[in-house]
Amino acid sequence: MAKGATASRTRSTRATGAGPGEPEMVQLLTPDGKRIETAQDPYGTEYTVDFTDEEYRGLYRDMVVIRKLDAEAEALQRQGELGIWASLRGQEAAQVGSGRALRPQDMAFPTYREHGVLYCRGIDPIMPLGLFRGVDQGGWDPREFNFHMYTIVIGAQTLHATGYAMGIAKDGKVGSDDGEAVIVYFGDGATSQGDVNESFVWSSVFQAPIVFFCQNNQYAISEPIERQTRIPLYQRAAGFGFRGIRVDGNDVLACYAVTRAALDNARRGQGPTLIEAYTYRMGAHTTSDDPTRYRLPTELEEWQARDPISRMRTFLADRKLADDDFFAGVDEEAKAAAQNLRERVLAMPDPDPLTLFDHVYPGGSPELDAQREQFAAYLASFEGSGH
Amino acid sequence: MAIENLTLGKALNLGLRKAMERDSKVLIMGEDVGKLGGVFRITDGLQKDFGEERVIDTPLAESGIVGTAVGLALRGYRPVCEIQFDGFVYPAYDQIVAQVAKMHYRSGGRVRLPIVIRIPYGGGIGAVEHHSESPEGYFVHTAGLKVVTCATPSDAYWMIQQAIASDDPIIFLEPKRRYWEKGDVETSGDLSSVYPLHASRVARPGTDATVLAYGPMVRVALDAATAAEEDGRSLEVIDLRTLSPMDLGPVYESVRRTGRCVVVHEAPLTLGVGAEIAARVTEECFYSLEAPVLRVAGFDTPYPAARLEEDYLPDLDRVLDAVDRSFGW
Numbered sequence: 005m006a007k008g009a010t011a012s013r014t015r016s017t018r019a020t021g022a023g024p025g026e027p028e029m030v031q032l033l034t035p036d037g038k039r040i041e042t043a044q045d046p047y048g049t050e051y052t053v054d055f056t057d058e059e060y061r062g063l064y065r066d067m068v069v070i071r072k073l074d075a076e077a078e079a080l081q082r083q084g085e086l087g088i089w090a091s092l093r094g095q096e097a098a099q100v101g102s103g104r105a106l107r108p109q110d111m112a113f114p115t116y117r118e119h120g121v122l123y124c125r126g127i128d129p130i131m132p133l134g135l136f137r138g139v140d141q142g143g144w145d146p147r148e149f150n151f152h153m154y155t156i157v158i159g160a161q162t163l164h165a166t167g168y169a170m171g172i173a174k175d176g177k178v179g180s181d182d183g184e185a186v187i188v189y190f191g192d193g194a195t196s197q198g199d200v201n202e203s204f205v206w207s208s209v210f211q212a213p214i215v216f217f218c219q220n221n222q223y224a225i226s227e228p229i230e231r232q233t234r235i236p237l238y239q240r241a242a243g244f245g246f247r248g249i250r251v252d253g254n255d256v257l258a259c260y261a262v263t264r265a266a267l268d269n270a271r272r273g274q275g276p277t278l279i280e281a282y283t284y285r286m287g288a289h290t291t292s293d294d295p296t297r298y299r300l301p302t303e304l305e306e307w308q309a310r311d312p313i314s315r316m317r318t319f320l321a322d323r324k325l326a327d328d329d330f331f332a333g334v335d336e337e338a339k340a341a342a343q344n345l346r347e348r349v350l351a352m353p354d355p356d357p358l359t360l361f362d363h364v365y366p367g368g369s370p371e372l373d374a375q376r377e378q379f380a381a382y383l384a385s386f387e388g389s390g391h
Numbered sequence: 392m393a394i395e396n397l398t399l400g401k402a403l404n405l406g407l408r409k410a411m412e413r414d415s416k417v418l419i420m421g422e423d424v425g426k427l428g429g430v431f432r433i434t435d436g437l438q439k440d441f442g443e444e445r446v447i448d449t450p451l452a453e454s455g456i457v458g459t460a461v462g463l464a465l466r467g468y469r470p471v472c473e474i475q476f477d478g479f480v481y482p483a484y485d486q487i488v489a490q491v492a493k494m495h496y497r498s499g500g501r502v503r504l505p506i507v508i509r510i511p512y513g514g515g516i517g518a519v520e521h522h523s524e525s526p527e528g529y530f531v532h533t534a535g536l537k538v539v540t541c542a543t544p545s546d547a548y549w550m551i552q553q554a555i556a557s558d559d560p561i562i563f564l565e566p567k568r569r570y571w572e573k574g575d576v577e578t579s580g581d582l583s584s585v586y587p588l589h590a591s592r593v594a595r596p597g598t599d600a601t602v603l604a605y606g607p608m609v610r611v612a613l614d615a616a617t618a619a620e621e622d623g624r625s626l627e628v629i630d631l632r633t634l635s636p637m638d639l640g641p642v643y644e645s646v647r648r649t650g651r652c653v654v655v656h657e658a659p660l661t662l663g664v665g666a667e668i669a670a671r672v673t674e675e676c677f678y679s680l681e682a683p684v685l686r687v688a689g690f691d692t693p694y695p696a697a698r699l700e701e702d703y704l705p706d707l708d709r710v711l712d713a714v715d716r717s718f719g720w
Contacts, residue, residue, distance in 0.1 A: 141497030146465060153498060157489050163455055164490070167462020167470075174444055175466070198482070202455035209450060363500035364534055366558040371636040 029250045029282060032257040035310040037318025043258065045249045051261040057325050063104065063256050064316045064326070065334050067096040070120040071313060072338035073129050076345055077119075077136070081291040085349055086136045090117045094254070094286030097312030098219050100124055101259025102281070106187060109150070110267060111172075113165040113188040116154040117219075121189065125151045129341070130348050139352050159197030162188050162216065166203040169212035169270075178213045183271035186214045187263070193224025195240065196232050204244040204278075213270035215263065216241075216278040219253060221285035226298040238280035246276045253283030254312040284310070357383060393579040400570035402544035403433050405578065406551035407471065411441050414469060417555055420447040420456055421473030421509075430475055431511055431570055453483035457508065461490055464504040471555055477512040478521025484529070491560045492535030503558045507551075512540075513607040513657050514704055515568035517697040524694050525658035530562045531635045531667075538635040539588060540564035542609035544574035546632065553588040564634075566607035589633040591641050597627030600651035600714055603642060603668060605631040608655045608705060615710035626714065634664055642668070643675045650681035651717040655705050660688040682720035685713045 030043045030051055042052045055063075074092050081089040092099060095117070103124030106112060112121055116135075123129055127149050135142025135154060146152040155161035165188035177184040194200050195218060207214045220237055222229050233240075241248025251262045259281055266277035284307040288295050320326040361376040397405065411417045419434055419441075425448035428435030438446035449456050453474060460470035474480045480487070487508065494502050514523030530538045537559045541547040547565070554561040586592065594609060595616050604612035609630045616626035627645050631637065646652045652672050654665035669684035687705040695703050 140499060141493075143497050143499035143501060145498070145501040152465070153494075153502075155490075157485060160458065160486065160490055163458025163486065164462040164465065166455075167459030167464075168466050169462070170459060171463045171466025171468055174463075174468070198452075199454055199458055199486075202450070202452040202458070205450050205452065206455050206459055363496050363498075365537065366495055366500070366503045366505075367537075369537075369636045370638075 029252050030258045030262050031252040031255050032261060033252075033255045033315055033319055035254070035315050037315045037322060039257075039319060039323075045247075045262070047247060047249075049265065051258065051265065053257045053261050055257075060320060060325050061330065063100055063260070064313070064320055065337070066100040066104070066120070066124060067256065067313045067316065068334050069338045069341055070100065070123050071096055072342045073123070073345055074119060076342035077133065078287070078291060080346060080349055081136070086133070086291075087138045088290050088292055089136055090290045091285075091287035092117050092119050094284045094307065094312070095219055095221060096120055097256035097316075098217075098253040098259050098281040098283050101256040102187065102217050102263040102279075105260045105263035105267060106150075107185075107267070109182070109184045110271075111146070111150045111152070111165075111168055111184070111186045113152040113161040113168070113186065114154055115158075115161065115189050115191065115194075116156050117191075118154070118189050122151060125149055127151060129345060133345070133349050134352065137349060137352055139355055159190055159194040159200040162190055162194070162200045162203035163206070165214055166207045166212055169207060169214040170210050172213055173210070178271055179273040181268070181272065183273070184213065185267045185270040186212075187217050187267065188214060189217050189219065191224065192218065192220040192222065192229050192232055192237060193227065194218070195237055204241070204246075204276075207276040208245045211273070211275040213273070214276045215266045215270055216276060217263065217281065218278065219281045219283055221253075221283050223285055223289065223295075223299070225289040225293060226295075236280065238278055241278035246278065248278040248280065250280045250282055253281030254310050254315070256312060256316060283312075392577065394575050394577050396573055397544045397548070397576050398571050398573050399541070399544045399547045399566070400431060400433055402548035402574075402576050403551055403565065404435055404437075406548040407434060407437060408440075410471070410552050410555040411437065411445065413552075414555075416467060417469045417471060418445050418447060418463060419471050419473065420449050420460060422449060422451055422456075422475050424448060424473050429473060431567065433509075433565070433570075434473065453479055453481075454486050457483040457486040457491060457506075460506050461486065461494070461504060464506050465502065469505045469555060471507045471509060474508060474510045476522045477510055477524040477526055480508075480510055480526060483508075487530070487536070487562075488533045492533045496535055504560050505555075505558045506560045507554045507563050508561070509551075509563045509565060511565045511567035511570075513566050513568060514694060514700050515607065517700070519697070520694065523700065525656065525689065527562075527564055527634055528658055528663055531664060536560055536562055536635060537589070537633070538562045538564065539633045540566065540606035541632070542566060542569070542594075542604075542606055542630050544572070545576045548576045548578065549582070549585045550588055550632070552582055553585075556582055557588065564606055568607050569610065572610070589636055589638060591629055591631045591633065591638040593627065593641060593645070594630040595626070595628040597625040597649070599625045599649055600653065600717055601627045601629060601642065601645040601649045602653045602655060602710065602714070603629050603631055604655040605634065605664075606657075608657060611705060611707060612655055612710060615707045615714070618707055618711060619714060624714065624718075631664075637668070637671075639668070639671055639675070642672065646672055646676045647679040650679055651714075652676075652680070652684045653687060653710065653713045653717060654684065655687045655710055657689050657704055659691045660686055661691050663688055682717040685717055687713045
C-alpha cells in the first residue's frame with residue numbers, strides 16, 4: 005500500500021455515507037460497489053483513498069483469502085481438528101482495511117478474532133491455530149511481528165496497548181511522520197468493560213499514540229448492541245476527550261482511510277481516536293455458539309446485501325480493474341492457502357506432557373522443578389508396563 | 392561498611408531510589424506517588440529527582456495501573472506499581488492473575504513482564520475497612536506470580552531492589568504497621584552478593600519449637616520467643632520472606648530438630664499460607680513431629696472494625712498459647 009489514504013482537515017457540516025436519521029458514517033464504497041470520492045467525519049476531516057489498480061486488487065485478494073482460511077478453520081473444528089474457532093466472517097473489510105493501514109513500525113493488539121489483521125501483518129496464518137487446536141497457548145513474540153498475542157479476556161488488551169503507547173511516548177517516538185503508533189482491537193461488548201473505559205481515560209490524559217478500533221459486529225455472543233449502549237459507540241469518545249468516528253466496517257476503503265489518518269494523527273502526537281467500524285458478525289460467535297437462538301435469518305440476509313467482499317468485486321469489475329481470470333485466480337490462491345493450512349494443522353504434534361511445566365517463571369521455581377521431577381518419575385513408572 | 396539506622400519505610404524509599412539510579416527503565420506508577428510521595432511517603436522525593444516521566448501519578452484505577460504496566464513492560468520498561476492499600480488490589484485482580492501471571496507461560500517464554508506490584512498490607516493501624524487486609528493467599532495460589540514480604544528495614548532495602556531486578560512478576564507485600572520501626576541497614580554491597588530474595592531465614596535460633604512467620608508477624612513471633620525464654624522454652628523463629636516459591640528447607644531442618652511447629656499469619660486461617668505449610672511439613676517431617684503443625688491466624692471473618700482488631704490479630708499471647716498446646720499434645 006504505497007500511496008494510501010489522505011486526510012485533510014476542513015470544516016464542513018456535511019456528512020457523507022449516512023442515511024437519513026442514521027448516525028454519520030464514513031463510507032467510500034457503497035454496498036452496491038459505487039465509489040464515493042470523498043467522505044467526511046463529524047469533525048470535518050475529509051477522507052479519500054488513492055490506490056493503484058494493483059493495490060485495489062490486493063485488498064480484494066486479502067479479503068477473499070482470509071474468508072477462505074476462516075472457513076477452512078471452521079471446517080477443521082467441525083471435523084474435530086480444532087477445539088474451537090472464532091470466525092471473522094463478515095468483518096473482512098474492517099480487518100483488512102485497518103490492518104493494511106498500519107505502518108511497519110506500528111504495534112497491534114488483537115482480540116481472538118483478528119485473523120485478518122494478523123494476515124495483513126504478514127504473519128503465517130498457522131500461528132494462532134495452535135491455540136485453537138490446543139497444542140499451545142497461542143504464544144509468539146509480539147515484538148517480532150509488531151502484533152501482540154491474542155487476548156481472550158474481553159477488553160484486557162486495551163490497557164496493555166495503552167501502556168505500550170505510553171512507552172512509545174516515553175521513548176520519544178511520537179511527534180513526527182515516522183513516529184510509532186498503536187492500534188488495539190475490541191468488540192462492541194468490550195465497551196462495557198471497566199478496562200476499556202480505563203484505557204480511554206488513561207490514553208486521553210497521557211495523550212497516548214493509540215487508535216481504538218472497535219468492530220461493532222452487533223452482537224456480544226447473543227446480546228445485541230442495545231444491551232451495551234444507548235448511544236452510538238463512537239460518541240463515547242467525546243466524553244473521554246478524544247475523537248470518535250464511525251466508519252462503514254464493511255467498506256475496506258473507508259476502514260483503510262480512517263484508520264490510516266487516525267494512526268498518523270497518533271504518531272504525530274495528537275492523541276487517541278476511537279474508530280467504530282460498523283459491521284456484522286455473519287457467523288456464530290464461535291463454533292460453540294448457535295445464533296439461530298437469538299437472531300432472525302432475515303437480519304443475516306440484510307447484511308449479506310452489504311457484504312464487504314461482493315461490493316469490492318463489483319467495484320473492481322465495474323471499473324475494469326479486474327477480469328474473470330483475476331477473480332478465478334484469487335479463488336484458486338485462497339483454496340491453495342486453505343489446503344496448506346489444513347495440512348499443517350493436521351501435522352501439528354501433541355506436546356510432550358512435561359512441557360506443561362515450562363516457562364511458568366522466567367527465573368524458574370524450585371517448587372515447580374520438584375513437581376516436574378515427581379511427575380516425570382510417575383510417567384516413567386508406566387514405561388514397559390504395556391499401558 | 393555503611394550502616395544506617397532507618398525505618399522500614401525509609402529503607403524502602405532508599406531501595407527504590409537505588410533501583411531507579413541503577414536502571415533508567417525502572418518506572419514508579421500509582422495513585423499519589425508523585426508530589427505527595429505516596430500516602431505512606433514510600434516514594435517521597437522520587438518524582439522531584441527522577442521526573443514525572445519516571446514517577447507517574449496515575450488516574451485512580453487499579454486495573455489501569457497494572458494493565459498499563461503490562462504494556463510498558465512489553466515496551467521494555469520495568470514498572471513498579473503501588474497499590475495504595477491491600478483492600479484496593481481487587482480491581483486489578485484480573486490483570487494480575489489472568490494477564491501478568493500468565494504472559495510468560497502462554498508466550499512460550501518469549502515475553503517477560505518484569506513488574507513489581509507493591510502492596511502495603513495487614514492491620515494494626517486502626518484503619519477503616521479495606522485498609523488492613525492480608526491478600527497474600529490469592530497471589531500465592533496463582534502460578535506465574537512470585538510473592539515476597541519483608542519484615543525488617545534491612546530486608547526492605549535489599550528485597551525491593553532484588554524484586555525490581557528480577558524478570559519475574561513479583562507481588563511485594565509491605566507490612567504497613569512496621570513502616571515506622573527502625574533497624575540497622577548495611578547499605579553498601581551489591582545485589583548479587585546479598586542474601587537471596589527467595590530464601591527464608593532463621594530470625595532467632597532455638598531448640599524446643601519452631602515458629603514460622605512473615606511480614607508483620609515476625610516481630611510478634613520474636614517477642615513471643617523472648618517471653619517464652621522466661622518460661623524456659625527456646626523457640627526458633629524463621630522469617631519465611633518468600634511465600635511463592637516457598638523456601639521450606641530451613642523449616643524442615645528446624646522442625647526435625649524441635650519436633651514442634653507453629654505457623655503465624657494475619658490472613659484468615661482457612662486455606663491460608665499456614666495450611667500449605669502444615670501439609671508440607673507433615674509430609675516432610677512426619678516422623679519427627681511430636682505434635683501436629685498448629686496455626687495462629689486471623690479468623691475466617693472479614694477484617695473487623697478497628698476497635699476489634701487487637702482481638703482479631705495474632706499477638707504474643709496467642710502465639711504462646713499455640714506453643715503451649717503443641718507442648719501439651
